[in-house]
Amino acid sequence: MSIRGLKKKQPKTFKVKIVTVDAEMEFSCEMKWKGKDLFDLVCRALGLRETWFFGLQYTVKGMCTWLKMDKKVLDQEIPKEDPISFHFLAKFYPEKVEEELLQEITQHLFFLQVKKQILDEEIYCSPEATVLLASYAVQAKYGDYDPNFHEPGFLAHDELLPKRVLRQYQLTAEMWEEKITAWYAEHRGIARDEAEMNYLKIAQDLEMYGVNYFPIAQNKNHTDLLLGVDAKGIHIYSINNRFSPNKSFEWSAIRNISYSEKELTIKPLDKKAEVFKFFSSQLKVNKLILQLCIGNHDLFMRRRKVDSIEIQQMKAQAREEKARKKMENQRLAREKQLREEAERAKEELERRLFQLEDEARQANEALLRSQEAAELLAEKAQIAEEEAKLLAQNAAEAEQERQRLEITALKTKEEKRLMEQKMREAELIAVKLVKESDRRAKEAEHLKQDLHEAREAERKAKQKLLDITRLNCPHMVKYPQYLPPDTRDANFDKGSIKLDLKDIDLKRLSFEIERERLDYLEKSRKFEDRLKELKSEIHALKLEEKQSGLYS
DSSP: OOHHHHHHHSOOEEEEEEEOSSOEEEEEEETTOBHHHHHHHHHHHHTOOOGGGEEEEEEETTEEEEOOSSSBTTTSOOOOOSSEEEEEEEOSOOSSHHHHOOSHHHHHHHHHHHHHHHHTTSSOOOHHHHHHHHHHHHHHHHOSOOTTTSOTTTTTTOOOSOHHHHHHSOOOHHHHHHHHHHHHGGGTTOOHHHHHHHHHHHHTTSTTTTOEEEEEBSSSSOOOEEEEEOSSEEEEEETTOSSSOSEEEEGGGEEEEEEETTEEEEEESSTTSOOEEEEOSOHHHHHHHHHHHHHHHHHHHHHTSOOOHHHHHHHHHHHHHHHHHHHHHHHHHHHHHHHHHHHHHHHHHHHHHHHHHHHHHHHHHHHHHHHHHHHHHHHHHHHHHHHHHHHHHHHHHHHHHHHHHHHHHHHHHHHHHHHHHHHHHHHHHHHHHHHHHHHHHHHHHHHHHHHHHHHHHHHHHHHHHHHHHHHHOHHHHHOGGGSOHHHHHHHHHHHHHHHHHHHHHHHHHHHHHHHHHHHHHHHHHHHHHHHHHHHHHHHHHHHHHHHHHHHO
């Protein structure tokens, strides 16, 4: 067989995109597939067995419609797009979620869809109930509350409350988070599926839960009523009140529902009761209402019959799964409790260890301080002992110095006395020297005067001798060359003798004067040296006396 023949036998396909509440999937469908084929493919992909609650919804010309299971997909009025988009949603709602929702995936899909309807305000919920529902949603998403991990602001990016509630109360995001967290902390130990079930159990009691609303009119001109279809029956509401129905028809009380064009007729089981007729805006709306009525009625009757083998098996499996999960949750709770206790014990041991380490550190520090203090005290004692020795030595030296100073003082007194005596002697010597000097000066004056007189006498004697010589030998004086040598020599000898005698006396006198002057100078020099020595000794004694006064 050729490759071309194989290609011809391959079926033609088209692509579809299935959008669930929290995911998107794409499939390739054969051209001949019916709605049920595509629906079963999606259920198998999700692992869903409770398929009777769900359907594939699409939007065409602004109207939401459910895909028919018994007709081909491409034969229905689906949007012309590639891929074709369908929303996998809950089409019918259970009367009691806890009894009818058996699979965890079914419960999870209902939880997500109902939560979205509440947040989108398709289901009205009071503000108090929305906070409680939000706390269960947080428990399902984050698990048990841990203040160390779930710090303020951890819900900032989660949409948990309807905008209507946020507008109604002027509270900050932090205040809303505080209110939700207060409830959230109370749900400790609740598993995710339990939190979602608690959410649904609260939501199923809301008036608008599971109700599909359609605008209707009692005549062809006015649309002043709302028709609601849910799991319990058909309800008629006023246009402004979707909470309390004006009239209700339970499924057990309805005999027949039919439509003709835009007119829909509800016949009660009681033949005497009035038949209710109303008009819708389009024929398609009547078809959709009838489709929802048939499905809800079938489920209503199904709940009141004995469960099929499949349902019984599913319920048994659900019970076993719940029991197993319960045991698993209990085991996990015990392990968690034991782990928390172990962590607390560990923290206590760590705290105690830290405390003991701190005490040991403080003890070591105290021991070190004690050792340092002991060493310091020993050092201080040694220093004190050395200071005592030094003080004793200083005291002994001071005593010796005192004795020395006393001896010095005695010596000083004796030396002072001797010095005073020497000073007195020096003063006496000085007085004597002054007197001697005066005497010598007088003698020198007398000698000078005698010398002057002697010289004057010599002059006079020479003059007299010359005069005598002139008188006795005038011619010899005039002509001394003619004198006889002997005569000349004799005369001169006589004069020379006289002159020599006179000169000898003068020289002797001058020599004596000079000798006396030198003696005087020598004595004066010696006296001055002695005076200097006395002054030095007196100055030294004064210094010693001052020092002895300081020491004392």
